[in-house]
Amino acid sequence: SLETFLEYIEAAQMDEDLEIAQPQHPNSVKLMTIHQAKGLEFDIVFVPGLSRQIFPDTKVTSNPYARKSELPYHIREDSDYLPSFESVMSRFREALKERAMEEERRLGYVALTRARKKLFLSCAHWYGEERSTSAGPGEFFAELAGKEPTEEDPGCPPHPAVTLRTNSPRPDENPLRDELELRAAGWPPSDKVEPDDLFTGGWRAALVEARRDPDSIEKQVAAAGIDRPEWDASRGEVAEQLALVTTPAPPAPIDERLKSLSVSNMVQLARCPKQFYWTVVRPLPRRPSRAARLGNDIHRWIEISSIGQQKLDDPEEPPDLAPEEVGDRPGRSLPTEESLKKAFMDSRFAEKRPRYIEQPFVISLEAGYLVRGRIDAVYVEGEEWELVDYKTGMQPAEDDEIAKLQLAIYALAAERIWGLDPSKIKVTYFYLKSGNTVTTAAEDLTFTEKDLLAMFEQVEARIFDPVPTQICGSCDFLRFCDAGRAFVAAQSSEPQ
Template identity: 35%
Template structure:
């Protein structure tokens, strides 16, 4: 915020405070919870959940210009009041919530202290500091008023309380201010916006004589036809009764419009109806697909509609944000991450094995499970003969049978069971993949994600898939990598396990991890109503307008959530439910009024959805969802629209009355084979093509026919054109920021060839895995086994990963023998696989040193090399020396570094490694 940059020092706020991302902010909150000395006896959630509550309360306090002392005093008084009231369960629950709020308030103080210590600032801080600044320094206000002679505030209904306080403090007192907004479209209360701002604008910004500012109603709608507006007016009637300044809308132009409503028996029927109606519009009525939008209350309703549209050949795209984990390639990547961290995570292993890459069928999965159970029996524990005490002890010490039946054991040693053709080979392939990936678990998280994506071929699969879906899935994977990089930056010591815990917490809290795919042109748009605000489409579909879905019936207030501040303390309290008391009758009435208040925002959401349409709208509902045992039926919104239709303003496409006592969808469920079988014909063709590629033969061009030669010539021309385009000087130069987190390999690439480094950042390209790299990985593992000491941050290897089976080829055996006959075999290392994470010029540099040995003069850092002698880059050793120097404070002259080439055992000790000053200078920028 510019005002703090320019004047923050007046209140002790440094101008160089670093704004933080939400990921970093969440990490700091989590750190606060972990390090607190408070007992937190009333906050009975997980640390991550408490961190989420802490962030919400910090926001709430900042939004309403409150300090923790005011909140704590009110809360303590309320607890006293409860103690004087006749005991009831609802009051005991309120007391528990209040006690938790007191603890959260103390955590907020610690969180804010930590932000000051770390010299960082978040958006909540910016707003409260800015408000404090303008209140204490009128000269700053004068300067801002002189700078901005007039102020126009657009979408004013979406401003927060503290934003309004800041604006009135600066631009009140009859400064020229105009606000434009619609209280009926105030749909962001859940993230801090207050509709009271626009309702009270005229008194918040009075004229020179202190009389209210002038108000100009805008009742003409130049988007939608009158028939659509009649329905919007019907839904918004209760809202207009509250916001008396708003009148019914009238069409500003004579656009013809139509409204269609429908009620189906099941959700599947509704999805089919929507897809067929869209198909008819596109194929028969020649409506352009991009003219159609499907807007839903919740994102989860969109996926089945999208899938069915694609099956019917209708181009469709997710516009706005989408849940990242819904994308199959993201789920696959996360499954690999879980297995890297925890080899015992059976669900992830099953997901990968049953997926399209390995296609292990149920019979072979069952055999693998049987093998895992048989391996457990080797421990000779008979469950039926164990006492309770024995079972408990075995659970605690990790020897319980249930913990030992791990599919990874069977994957490592599948035994001689009746597996299908080629199944054991696929088991071995996955086993080797996981072993290779696990060797890199201490790398930066974003590097690990990138490695998984490329090593497993997921990126290639996407690029070869349906063009309509490829771009969205590609962007989902790139968003996952960006998320991992943000997590790296926000949690400098963050590891795979912490990242997975964060994702699990988000899932537990029903907080989706979203990404925004690029919308495909010439396609039907699918998005949430929140995402559609401000947009317009000729034709709009609004599905699932059902009871408990739209409006939803979840009401949560400060009475039950300690992270929310009581309404009476909020600046906009006059617009909120009134009359809170602890007596039974008043308490129940208050909760009911809170429920009614929450419904108003749902009604605003319906109004926004209706007014996105220009010429035609389809609103539909159903009686039965796919899994519900309780009937849904049309919500009051759809029934209100039906009243308007029956007055001649629209038509009913279908209206099925429910005659079922039980959910017919549940009755229709039939057993299906899992995992789902792939298209056998397509699979055979893929195998055939793969065989052709793998066994391609060189052909004498003189033996080709004229038509075959012509085909090859055209392909060559296309390749030449692409090469020319890519190497052309006309290509636009793009500035690429150096990432905040680097590993040693990337740092060397940056120093040696900045252009290639930048290109790799913009468009990462996979590298071909080679046997040499595989041997190197296996040799490093064998070194650890030889010295009998694990790496400081060792990975969790699969059971049996250290078996000799892992090390199979002759060259690898030569390496081992050469090492055993060398001087190094009898030395005792100070550390193996020593990880480091250091700050360099505001960036984080991470890496891992293979081995550290003591010398007569100090320390020697060793990097084992299994490649060609002399092909290693001395910069690697320079950075290793820099890292050891910085983390141990050992004088540089006492630190040497060397490459040891195996199997020749030749040693390369560069004597002119770059100094720390030169290294730092080389990566600045």
């Protein structure tokens, strides 16, 4: 509604980090930056803020001779397109401003070409109650709306396609300051309720009485002699408005991406639903992980070193890495690549011939859910099948049931792919860092297909509560996870 949209605008002004949630309904207002609008088109587009020093904004923020953090232009690959410094700093700054204007003009082109039918441009003389100087129309607005000639500027007529709706004169003083004073004067608001013709004691007293006696409103209407048809019509309008407020919102459409998850996604969801949310549902940027890179390199090396049925092409997906294999935990050193390779060469798997390497699979569940993954190695001896997953991270505690989820999915995949009896399947984690192997019979695994379905239903129900564990210390999202920060703080305060 218009009211909630205006409330969102007010909240966005108060909180610069407010997340921009785009309504999915086609007949709704989409609020986004120009960069977010690239590639999109809409019938009607509003571009506000075309004022001086706002849009275009030609402030120079990337002067390599004024900021040490900036890469010198002469060693950049795009140096041919950048201003060159020729011993006069003032000329160089002017060149930087010209380049900044070029960038703003490109951005302006993107903004103005998003509209299919109508484009509304606006600017204001004053922005913010703290400003002491007015802004006024910016260069882009003036070029379209036209501007009067001056001694320094020859001016220009309005663009033929532009209709100038309003052009109010510039107030000498900032009017937003008066608005702020009016708001302050009206605080705290008065709770006094004025009586009217129907509710002579005020609407609050009438509400209290109606809760005690539901027929009291009808009695007051009859006693006041109010026109009945007019009353019923007004009551119907209010009822419709209340229905809009109280009716539950329709369920959000199912995101088809979330109906197909990798094994790594499933383990992450079981470990911490909130980390899964920030990784898969609403992905946020993540730091480059040395641990994940090491895990990928080792898996690839083992695949190449092994003998058997190898794939000639690269895997379509990275290996199934658990959350504890992806994050770089502060203060914890990683094993060397050489030590992990040596652990594999010293193991019983080095001389074995695997039947399958990096075996891809997709498990189809009810309601169209899919679980996809890759089994690192499959060894067959007689009628016994061993599914092996190589781990480069820390070995979890023995009572960690979630650690067995990945093995349970592999066992289920083997049953589906090769029609194996669970009694003939065993699944193994080989922890290269310690050289330990942990083997479990498929029949002893507690996770079932129903558990996987329940996890997908959890995703559809949007249940993503954080579950603090040891992985919080290496989580990329710890900075804004209250539960995770509290857990880490408690862990660090405990005596070692």
